[in-house]
Amino acid sequence: MQITPxxxxxxxxxxxGGMRVPGIVFATRQLLPVDPGxxxxxQVANVATLPGIVEASYAMPDxxxxxxxxxxxxxxxxxxxxxxVSPGGVGFDISCGVRLLVADLDRNQLAGRIDRLMDAAxxxxxxxxxxxxxxxxxxxxxxxxxxxxxxRYAVDRGFGVPGDLSHCEDDGAVPDADxxxxxxxxxxxxxxxxxxxxxxxxxxxxxxxxVVPDERIAAAYGLAPGVVCVMIHCGSRGxxxxxxxxxxxxxxxxxxxxxxxxxDPQLACAPIxxxxxxxxxxxxxxxxxxxxxxxxxxxxxxxxxxxxxxxxDLRLLYDVSHNLAKLETxxxxxxxxxxxxxxxxxxxxxxxxxPDLPEPLRPHGQPVLVPGSMGSASWVLAGVxxxxxxxxxxxxxxxxxSRHAALRRVQxxxxxxxxxxxxxxxxxxSLRGLAEEAPLAYKDVDQxxxxxxxxxxxxxxxxxxxxxxxxx
Amino acid sequence: xxxxxxxxxRILPHTADLIVSAWAPTREECLAQAxxxxxxxxxxLRGLTSRQTITFRIDPAxxxxxxxxxxxxxxxxxxxxxxxxxxxxxxxxxxGGLTVAEQVVPASRARAxxxxxxxxxxxxxxxxxxxxxxxxxxxxxx
Numbered sequence: 304m305q306i307t308p309x310x311x312x313x314x315x316x317x318x319x320g321g322m323r324v325p326g327i328v329f330a331t332r333q334l335l336p337v338d339p340g341x342x343x344x345x346q347v348a349n350v351a352t353l354p355g356i357v358e359a360s361y362a363m364p365d366x367x368x369x370x371x372x373x374x375x376x377x378x379x380x381x382x383x384x385x386x387x388v389s390p391g392g393v394g395f396d397i398s399c400g401v402r403l404l405v406a407d408l409d410r411n412q413l414a415g416r417i418d419r420l421m422d423a424a425x426x427x428x429x430x431x432x433x434x435x436x437x438x439x440x441x442x443x444x445x446x447x448x449x450x451x452x453x454x455r456y457a458v459d460r461g462f463g464v465p466g467d468l469s470h471c472e473d474d475g476a477v478p479d480a481d482x483x484x485x486x487x488x489x490x491x492x493x494x495x496x497x498x499x500x501x502x503x504x505x506x507x508x509x510x511x512x513x514v515v516p517d518e519r520i521a522a523a524y525g526l527a528p529g530v531v532c533v534m535i536h537c538g539s540r541g542x543x544x545x546x547x548x549x550x551x552x553x554x555x556x557x558x559x560x561x562x563x564x565x566x567d568p569q570l571a572c573a574p575i576x577x578x579x580x581x582x583x584x585x586x587x588x589x590x591x592x593x594x595x596x597x598x599x600x601x602x603x604x605x606x607x608x609x610x611x612x613x614x615x616d617l618r619l620l621y622d623v624s625h626n627l628a629k630l631e632t633x634x635x636x637x638x639x640x641x642x643x644x645x646x647x648x649x650x651x652x653x654x655x656x657x658p659d660l661p662e663p664l665r666p667h668g669q670p671v672l673v674p675g676s677m678g679s680a681s682w683v684l685a686g687v688x689x690x691x692x693x694x695x696x697x698x699x700x701x702x703x704x705s706r707h708a709a710l711r712r713v714q715x716x717x718x719x720x721x722x723x724x725x726x727x728x729x730x731x732x733s734l735r736g737l738a739e740e741a742p743l744a745y746k747d748v749d750q751x752x753x754x755x756x757x758x759x760x761x762x763x764x765x766x767x768x769x770x771x772x773x774x775x
Numbered sequence: 776x777x778x779x780x781x782x783x784x785r786i787l788p789h790t791a792d793l794i795v796s797a798w799a800p801t802r803e804e805c806l807a808q809a810x811x812x813x814x815x816x817x818x819x820l821r822g823l824t825s826r827q828t829i830t831f832r833i834d835p836a837x838x839x840x841x842x843x844x845x846x847x848x849x850x851x852x853x854x855x856x857x858x859x860x861x862x863x864x865x866x867x868x869x870x871g872g873l874t875v876a877e878q879v880v881p882a883s884r885a886r887a888x889x890x891x892x893x894x895x896x897x898x899x900x901x902x903x904x905x906x907x908x909x910x911x912x913x914x915x916x917x
Contacts, residue, residue: 341790367790367791368789368790368791369790369791370896370897370898370914370916371898374791395893395894395896395916396893396916431887431891432817432818432853432857432882432883432885432887432891433883434857434882434883488851491851491854491855492851492854492855494855495854495855496854501891501893502890502891502917503791503890503891503893503917504791540893541850541851541854541893544850544893544894544916545851545894547894548847548894548895551897555897567898568897568898568900569896569897569898702790702791705788705789705790705791706788706791706792706793706889706890706917707786707787707788707793708788733886733887733888733889735888735889736887736889736890739889739890775890775891
């Protein structure tokens with residue numbers, strides 16, 4: 304497999320073997336995954352073999368090795384020409400995503416009260432192996448409505464405000480969710496986790512705006528240097544993972560029926576317009592709605608913590624998913640086509656004027672939220688007109704070290720001290736978990752964002768720095 | 776890692792997640808070691824006393840599929856019943872199935888030592904005899 308540069312920020316894998324389209328990777332040479340054993344580029348090529356794929360198998364600058372699809376992978380299949388849908392193109396954590404809450408105060412006004420705020424949040428954000436969740440009274444009937452109505456139901460039940468819906472992708476709920484395609488095991492796992500952070504790389508982070516490269520858009524978003532924010536990163540928890548497990552298994556068993564061969568079992572797929580395809584899309588939408596409700600419940604807990612600490616209220620800037628397959632309309636070779644756009648570890652990035660954006664944000668483009676590694680910066684970007692890869696951008700920094708490699712280099716206790724010395728309060732469930740998420744395990748998010756800018760994927764708007772973090 | 780040449784497990788690296796690899800003289804013991812290894816990747820149970828037994832059955836299927844289902848059940852138990860197996864015995868059931876008997880402890884009493892497992896992928900999945908007995912491997916999404 305040969306990868307060659309088209310520009311310093313765009314690399315091409317020429318079709319060979321079963322590839323139906325080329326692979327296109329947005330990265331600098333330094334960010335390309337070329338370490339021995341990292342098969343992310345091979346995965347880009349494998350995705351290019353999927354039936355119905357159009358234009359290219361894309362990868363964002365935070366690309367790294369995943370299951371089937373690389374993390375940072377974007378691929379669209381033609382919904383009207385036997386295109387497939389693949390759970391591997393969404394990921395196990397369906398609709399894992401990020402939301403950014405903007406507070407009423409700046410970091411100077413918060414000084415002297417951060418510890419009290421962090422303690423209040425620590426008590427209210429369930430995470431790790433904890434059996435707790437914000438919505439402990441959630442019943443089966445509530446769960447059914449969550450799967451159908453997403454964060455809209457949570458807001459209806461008093462866990463938010465109307466602005467939390469208009470500033471969320473899909474106004475809080477992905478259409479066409481079908482809870483009947485969600486297994487009993489997935490429902491069991493989901494019932495007790497409504498409003499919980501999880502573990503791994505999920506987090507709740509108190510932040511302050513650092514610099515604003517684009518003052519015009521930042522002002523429209525309500526961001527200025529010093530403004531306090533909270534970033535929440537989590538997804539559909541056990542329910543989403545079980546749905547992926549269930550439907551990958553079902554699709555693997557049905558590949559022969561649809562005359563499909565895949566180079567990797569995690570690329571198991573089915574035609575979009577088939578019983579297996581429709582079942583997965585219905586279940587995926589249900590999980591996406593669960594993830595939105597999950598982040599909404601954590602927003603409610605955050606507001607309670609802010610109130611307890613006496614530091615005001617927060618509004619939602621935007622909520623984005625970075626693991627989802629969406630039916631969208633895009634121009635391909637001059638023709639408008641209905642595509643199933645898989646974004647796995649990639650974020651939708653609609654440009655200015657897109658009708659799906661809420662009115663206050665529409666003239667400026669969609670906020671794209673890019674968390675960095677723990678203790679490093681995060682970014683807010685904006686979607687741009689004519690963005691490639693079906694209007695997609697990166698979702699984070701991307702791992703460069705395995706958890707084991709990180710553990711060999713970082714002591715959790717030392718990391719705690721180092722972050723504390725940098726003024727960052729860390730509340731985590733295990734020292735090992737912290738070490739595994741150490742900044743050196745990830746790419747430099749500033750470099751990843753710069754590639755997004757140079758490649759025309761999204762425009763940097765504001766850089767945020769951490770003040771405190773809660774991890775599972 | 777368990778230091779026993781005949782039976783044991785290892786936790787190996789995989790980018791953002793981890794690989795559980797296990798071995799034992801028999802197929803059933805190997806699967807039991809994989810379960811113990813999965814638990815060891817996220818929790819320390821030493822010093823805890825089990826007061827509850829859970830038994831579940833795995834239907835006949837290919838070896839790798841039975842491995843996925845058994846580990847998936849452990850993840851389900853953690854999410855739904857908030858328990859973790861401390862001791863595991865796997866025996867053959869009639870018709871090619873498996874019976875898994877677990878002595879479990881409350882997860883709330885375990886010491887968290889790593890990220891919570893969320894799913895068993897089919898990436899680098901294997902479960903087969905080798906020259907010394909049986910060995911298996913699976914990648915765990917955390």
